[in-house]
Amino acid sequence: xxxxxxxxxxxxxxxxxxxxxxxxxxxxxxxxxxxxxxxxxxxxxxxxxxxxxxxxxxxxxxxxxxxxxxxxxxxxxxxxxxxxxxxxxxxxxxxxxxxxxxxxxxxxxxxxxxxxxxxxxxxxxxxxxxxxxxxxxxxxxxxxxxxxxxxxxxxxxxxxxxxxxxxxxxxxxxxxxxxxxxxxxxxxxxxxxxxxxxxxxxxxxxxxxxxxxxxxxxxxxxxxxxxxxxxxxxxxxxxxx
Numbered sequence: 001x002x003x004x005x006x007x008x009x010x011x012x013x014x015x016x017x018x019x020x021x022x023x024x025x026x027x028x029x030x031x032x033x034x035x036x037x038x039x040x041x042x043x044x045x046x047x048x049x050x051x052x053x054x055x056x057x058x059x060x061x062x063x064x065x066x067x068x069x070x071x072x073x074x075x076x077x078x079x080x081x082x083x084x085x086x087x088x089x090x091x092x093x094x095x096x097x098x099x100x101x102x103x104x105x106x107x108x109x110x111x112x113x114x115x116x117x118x119x120x121x122x123x124x125x126x127x128x129x130x131x132x133x134x135x136x137x138x139x140x141x142x143x144x145x146x147x148x149x150x151x152x153x154x155x156x157x158x159x160x161x162x163x164x165x166x167x168x169x170x171x172x173x174x175x176x177x178x179x180x181x182x183x184x185x186x187x188x189x190x191x192x193x194x195x196x197x198x199x200x201x202x203x204x205x206x207x208x209x210x211x212x213x214x215x216x217x218x219x220x221x222x223x224x225x226x227x228x229x230x231x232x233x234x235x236x237x238x239x240x241x
Contacts, residue, residue: 055084128174130166134159150195157188162200167208186212190222206230 041048046063138155142148160166160174168186172179186209193200205226210218218227 125177130160130164131156131174134164137163148195150192154188154192154195157185158192158196158198161185161189161204161208162198168212182212190226193226194222202230202233206233 038050041050044063048063049061051060052058134156135152137159138152141155142150142152156175157171160171161168166174168182168189169179171185172182175185189209192198210223210226210230213223217223
């Protein structure tokens, strides 16, 4: 049906053929019709500009760009134009009635356009003298034993536990706020004894560390020597009684 239209086909356009009779209602047909009509407009001499969008309700411009075709009599009062004008007036009234209220009523914030700065972090907690002593001992030990595998954290925890007689829970609260995990502290102590090797109180090792570990962890290589060393404590207690 496209081949029967009276207008010439735009240059460099695809063949306007369709296999079905309803192709005129397709979106593709609307695009092709637009190109055909726009080709006819460009063929005029002088060529008029493209018309404005229909929603604007503007008259059609002539080729000279100055003279316009006035609206037909009564066209300005058509229901569509009246509805569009009423809609524009309503939107303008809504826009003029909107006021932006500040989020905060704080006069300090209202007086300044700059955003409020975040609160500074709390000052770091002063280091406990016992921790300072443990750090100094760990540094001195590592300097005297450069090949040791024990890290400073493990040596620090061992010093606080063995030499200063603090419990693992006390060490956890002393080293950090919020406190370290108890398993972290006991792991430090066990590793320092294994890598030292360092001396330790077997009874404290059993009651403060081994008795609080799950049975599944006591079979690990890091715990086996300590478990064997503390295994005869119960028999020794029986003999003393």
